[in-house]
Structures are given as C-alpha cells and as structure tokens.
Amino acid sequence: MGSPAAPAEGAAEPNAGAVRLRVPASSANLGPGFDALGLALGLYDEVSVRLTPSGLTIDAVGPDSVPADEAHLVVRAIRATFDELGLEQPGLELRCVNRIPHGRGLGSSAAAIVAGVVAADALAGAPLGPDGRLRVATAIEGHPDNVAAALFGGLTVAWYESAVPRALRVTPAAEVRPVLFVPAVRQSTEQARGALPDRIPHVDAAVNVGRAALLALALSGAGPAAATGRERSRLLFTATEDRLHQPYRLPSLPASADLVDRLRGAGIPAALSGSGPSVVALAVGGGEAAAAIGVPAPGFSVIPLTVDTEGVCVETIDS
Known part of the structure; x- marks a missing residue:
C-alpha cells in the first residue's frame, strides 16, 4: 500500500490516543490442516501505536529489516482498517519490537497485520468486533489460518462461509x-x-x-x-x-x-x-x-x- 487514501467527504476522525499490543507467532497447517488449522505460539511481537496530527515515524527493533515508510505492514493494516471504518487517516508514531522471524513460516506477516487491524479498531472505539477484525485481517493477508490464531490464540480452525472468513478456537491440551x-x-x-x-x-x-x-x-x-x-x-x-x-x-x-x-x-x-x-x-x-x-x-x-x-x-x- 502506498500513500494513505484520501478520506471520504465528511469522514470522521479516529479517537485520539495510543495503544500497546502483544501479538503471538503462529504455526499453520500443522501437517494436514492446509489453510485451515493454526496454533498460536508463545513468541511475541510488541507494537505501540500513537496517533499524531500528521506524519509517520517508525522505530523498529529486531533482526529483520522492515520498511520505515507507508510500506510497513503494520502501517498498511492500520490504513486499511481506518479506510474500512470510513475514518480520516491520522499521523502515526509506531514502535515495533519484532521477535517473530520473517519468512520462516511462523506467521510474522499475520502478526503484523493483526497488530495494525486491532490497533486501528481499538483507537476507533472497537466497532469491528472479533468477526470484523478477522474479516479485515484476512482480506489483507489473503487467507485466514494464521490471522485467526494470532487474533484468538489457542488452536483455531478457519474457513469461509459465503466468502466470509470464520474461525473457531479451542484450548489445546496442556501437555x-x-x-x-x-x-x-x-x-x-x-x-x-x-x-x-x-x-x-x-x-x-x-x-x-x-x-x-x-x-x-x-x-x-x-x-x-x-x-x-x-x-x-x-x-x-x-x-x-x-x-x-x-x-x-x-x-x-x-x-x-x-x-x-x-x-x-x-x-x-x-x-x-x-x-x-x-x-x-x-x-x-x-x-x-x-x-x-x-x-x-x-x-x-x-x-x-x-x-x-x-x-x-x-x-x-x-x-
């Protein structure tokens, strides 16, 4: 995603404020559960998002290099969520502590997307709810297995119903x-x-x-x-x-x-x-x-x- 989309005429502004998020890594498929099963793992990215009048500042810490502009995946997910909610695009300050390795099959992109969607939704007063967060995150990611696990934790089963992503979670056995x-x-x-x-x-x-x-x-x-x-x-x-x-x-x-x-x-x-x-x-x-x-x-x-x-x-x- 490039520059922020222009707000619709009469679009409201998101609530001012700042949020901090912790998002788990995830392992999808687990063998036979292709594009359906996901398991949330105790390895976390941490993201702080603060709304500002204008501009974009990103402070990212972690072993993998990430964009420091509008191409940053958390920023793209925030922008997409504000667009979904019909809100004006604010300025942003982000701090990201990235612990989930990128490009290794551990849900790093899903974690970034979930962080952005949930941050924007929370700053807007949480109008999306769990189902809406899953829908928006899946639209960005392209498939629901990892985003479902990152959103809900535990073991998740994800599927589509009339082209709408759905998910159920269970708590895995403690052992x-x-x-x-x-x-x-x-x-x-x-x-x-x-x-x-x-x-x-x-x-x-x-x-x-x-x-x-x-x-x-x-x-x-x-x-x-x-x-x-x-x-x-x-x-x-x-x-x-x-x-x-x-x-x-x-x-x-x-x-x-x-x-x-x-x-x-x-x-x-x-x-x-x-x-x-x-x-x-x-x-x-x-x-x-x-x-x-x-x-x-x-x-x-x-x-x-x-x-x-x-x-x-x-x-x-x-x-």
Missing part, C-alpha cells in the same frame, strides 16, 4: 509442548504456493480429511482427555501425516525435509510450520520435548515454546 526449528534461510509464501499442483489424487484428499479431523481432536484439551501422554503423542504422530502440500514443498527444502524425517523417525510428531522452511514438533510432555530438542538439527535454531492461549492483547497507554 502439548511445541518445539520450533528455525533455519537461517527464508522462503516466501507465494514461492511455496507455486510448488503446489492444481489437482491431487482423490485417495490423498481422503487421507488428509481424516488426518486433519484427528489432529484437531488430538490437540484439543476437550479431545481424548483420558488419553495418556503416550497415547496422545501416538495420535498426533498419525494426525500430522500430510499428502496435500508437504510432498510438493519438501523437495525444494532438503534440510527441512531431512529434519522432518529424523524427528518422525524418532517417533515425534513433526511437520512443516506453515509453508516452511521452519519445522514444528508437537511434543507431548517435557520428556518428548527434550527428545525433540535432542534430535540433531544442523543449520536450525531450536526454540522450545508454550502454546499461546490469549491471542492478541491490546491496552490503552497514556497519550
């Missing part, structure tokens, strides 16, 4: 301990989608339907509640099998493919995180998390995480 393996290399979602075929065999689609349904149940705290940790891990191992996107993406990601094979060879549920190149292990309990951390992963940073259950958090700060 689920995600372990992330993050490489130094980056990959764009557009590049990863380019590897996907237009059609897949009917038998593969049928397998994925069953695996995705099993994955949602096995991850959910309301799922096999009586299952032991070992039984839940066994279910997750089966449930993270995928025939829809990973067989087509992994050949161009040999290091990620090798790591997924080694983790699964050790009996640990593992899959690409989103479109990759990061890998997520859905360990059950501290022992399996430690086993996942112990699998050799040359070229990857190993990050044990919790599941985020809150989603984006926003608070008003002194203006």
Whole structure:
C-alpha cells in the first residue's frame, strides 16, 4: 500500500490516543490442516501505536529489516482498517519490537497485520468486533489460518462461509509442548504456493480429511482427555501425516525435509510450520520435548515454546 487514501467527504476522525499490543507467532497447517488449522505460539511481537496530527515515524527493533515508510505492514493494516471504518487517516508514531522471524513460516506477516487491524479498531472505539477484525485481517493477508490464531490464540480452525472468513478456537491440551526449528534461510509464501499442483489424487484428499479431523481432536484439551501422554503423542504422530502440500514443498527444502524425517523417525510428531522452511514438533510432555530438542538439527535454531492461549492483547497507554 502506498500513500494513505484520501478520506471520504465528511469522514470522521479516529479517537485520539495510543495503544500497546502483544501479538503471538503462529504455526499453520500443522501437517494436514492446509489453510485451515493454526496454533498460536508463545513468541511475541510488541507494537505501540500513537496517533499524531500528521506524519509517520517508525522505530523498529529486531533482526529483520522492515520498511520505515507507508510500506510497513503494520502501517498498511492500520490504513486499511481506518479506510474500512470510513475514518480520516491520522499521523502515526509506531514502535515495533519484532521477535517473530520473517519468512520462516511462523506467521510474522499475520502478526503484523493483526497488530495494525486491532490497533486501528481499538483507537476507533472497537466497532469491528472479533468477526470484523478477522474479516479485515484476512482480506489483507489473503487467507485466514494464521490471522485467526494470532487474533484468538489457542488452536483455531478457519474457513469461509459465503466468502466470509470464520474461525473457531479451542484450548489445546496442556501437555502439548511445541518445539520450533528455525533455519537461517527464508522462503516466501507465494514461492511455496507455486510448488503446489492444481489437482491431487482423490485417495490423498481422503487421507488428509481424516488426518486433519484427528489432529484437531488430538490437540484439543476437550479431545481424548483420558488419553495418556503416550497415547496422545501416538495420535498426533498419525494426525500430522500430510499428502496435500508437504510432498510438493519438501523437495525444494532438503534440510527441512531431512529434519522432518529424523524427528518422525524418532517417533515425534513433526511437520512443516506453515509453508516452511521452519519445522514444528508437537511434543507431548517435557520428556518428548527434550527428545525433540535432542534430535540433531544442523543449520536450525531450536526454540522450545508454550502454546499461546490469549491471542492478541491490546491496552490503552497514556497519550
């Protein structure tokens, strides 16, 4: 998005003020849940937004370079949300502490979009509500899986109803301990989608339907509640099998493919995180998390995480 759009004639001004947000990373797909399942992770970007009479100031801290102008994704999401609400475009002061690695399949763009949408909505008095925030964020991102997880936390299932994005969330089982393996290399979602075929065999689609349904149940705290940790891990191992996107993406990601094979060879549920190149292990309990951390992963940073259950958090700060 370039320059701010001109306000409609008679457009109102957003409320003055400032907000601070904390937005989680997310892992989408989780194997078979292509463009539908998302898991919010305990790794956060922090964003502060202050309205000013004019101008744009961005102070960004983090390992990845980001634009310092209207091309900044948080700014673009703020502008799009104010346009959606029919409000004049204000001046902005942003401070961003970026901890979610970019281009690694961890929902960094979704986190930035959610930060901008929720900041603008909060500064306008929150007229959008949860459904409106999901709709606007999805329109910017292009698909709802990561933005749903970043908005609502926990495990989310996202879909479209008459072209309108919807999502449900559940709280995952407390013993689920995600372990992330993050490489130094980056990959764009557009590049990863380019590897996907237009059609897949009917038998593969049928397998994925069953695996995705099993994955949602096995991850959910309301799922096999009586299952032991070992039984839940066994279910997750089966449930993270995928025939829809990973067989087509992994050949161009040999290091990620090798790591997924080694983790699964050790009996640990593992899959690409989103479109990759990061890998997520859905360990059950501290022992399996430690086993996942112990699998050799040359070229990857190993990050044990919790599941985020809150989603984006926003608070008003002194203006």
